[in-house]
Amino acid sequence: MKSTAPLLALLLGLAAFTACRKDETAAPAAPTPSSGLHVLQSATDNGLTLELLNHSGTLEVGHNPVFIRIKDAHGSAVQNATVAWEPMMTMDMDGSTHQHSCPYSGLAPSADHSGLYEGYVVFNMASSATGSWELTLTYDVGGGPHSVALPVTVLSSDSDFRKRYTSAAGTDGTTYLLAMVEPAKPTSGVNTMVVGLYKRVSGTEFPVVDGYTIRVDPRMPGMGNHGAPGNVDLTQGADGFYHGSVGFSMTGYWKINLMVEDGTGTVLCGNPVTGTEPESSIYFKVNF
Numbered sequence: 001m002k003s004t005a006p007l008l009a010l011l012l013g014l015a016a017f018t019a020c021r022k023d024e025t026a027a028p029a030a031p032t033p034s035s036g037l038h039v040l041q042s043a044t045d046n047g048l049t050l051e052l053l054n055h056s057g058t059l060e061v062g063h064n065p066v067f068i069r070i071k072d073a074h075g076s077a078v079q080n081a082t083v084a085w086e087p088m089m090t091m092d093m094d095g096s097t098h099q100h101s102c103p104y105s106g107l108a109p110s111a112d113h114s115g116l117y118e119g120y121v122v123f124n125m126a127s128s129a130t131g132s133w134e135l136t137l138t139y140d141v142g143g144g145p146h147s148v149a150l151p152v153t154v155l156s157s158d159s160d161f162r163k164r165y166t167s168a169a170g171t172d173g174t175t176y177l178l179a180m181v182e183p184a185k186p187t188s189g190v191n192t193m194v195v196g197l198y199k200r201v202s203g204t205e206f207p208v209v210d211g212y213t214i215r216v217d218p219r220m221p222g223m224g225n226h227g228a229p230g231n232v233d234l235t236q237g238a239d240g241f242y243h244g245s246v247g248f249s250m251t252g253y254w255k256i257n258l259m260v261e262d263g264t265g266t267v268l269c270g271n272p273v274t275g276t277e278p279e280s281s282i283y284f285k286v287n288f
C-alpha cells in the first residue's frame with residue numbers, strides 16, 4: 001500500500017494543476033461585470049484586456065457615466081495604471097471626412113467599483129450610417145503609454161416624450177451644450193436636478209462653463225401647459241455641474257423649459273414661457 005502514496009500525490013498534483021488551468025481559461029468567457037456593470041466594448045492589447053463598462057449596457061446622446069477596467073492575463077484588475085481617453089466621431093460629409101469630439105471628463109479611480117476607473121462622456125450626436133464614434137484609450141501600466149481605439153455605438157436619446165440633451169447657439173455667438181444628469185428617475189414632487197453645461201470652443205474642445213445660471217420651468221403640454229411648484233434655478237456646484245430642483249406636480253409627460261444666463265443675468269439661450277410662447281427654444285423632456 002505504501003507504493004500508492006507517490007501516485008496519489010501525483011494525481012492530486014495533476015488535479016490541482018488542471019483546476020488552476022481551467023480557472024485561467026474560463027475567466028475571459030465568464031460574465032465578470034462587477035456589481036451590475038455591463039461590458040460595452042473590450043479589446044486586447046499588450047497582453048491586457050481593456051474593457052469599457054456602464055450600468056445600462058448602452059451609450060446614448062447626453063451624459064454617460066462610463067467605467068474602464070484593465071485586466072491582466074489572470075483576469076485581475078490593474079489598479080495602478082495611468083489612464084486617459086478621447087471620444088471622436090468620424091463623419092462622412094459629401095465624400096469628405098470630418099472629425100469632432102464632445103465634452104468628456106478625465107478618468108479617476110472609481111469610489112464605488114474598486115479596481116475600475118470612472119469618468120463621463122457627453123455624446124453630442126448619435127451613431128449613424130454616416131457617422132461613427134471611437135473612444136481612444138491611452139493607458140500606462142508602467143512600460144510606457146499604449147493607445148487602443150474602441151469603437152462604440154451611441155443611441156439617440158431624443159424621442160416624442162424623452163430628451164436629455166440639447167444644444168443651441170447663444171446670442172453671444174457661442175454654442176452651448178446642456179446634458180441632464182438628474183433626475184434620472186423622475187417622480188411626483190420636487191426632484192433634484194443636475195445638468196452639465198459646456199461650450200464649443202473648437203471641434204475637440206468643449207470646456208465646462210463656469211458661473212452661469214440655468215433657469216428651469218417645467219410644463220405639461222398635454223394639460224394646458226400648466227407648471228408646478230418647487231423649482232430652484234440651477235447654479236454651479238463645486239463639482240462643476242449645475243444643481244437645483246425641478247417640480248412635477250403629477251405623473252405624465254413634462255417639458256422642462258430652460259434658459260441659460262451668464263454671470264451678469266443676460267439670457268444667452270432660451271426664452272421665457274408666456275401666454276403666447278408655449279415653450280423655450282431649449283428644453284429637456286421626461287415622461288413617468
Ligand SMILES: [Cu+2]
Binds near residue numbers: 089
Ligand atoms: Cu457628428
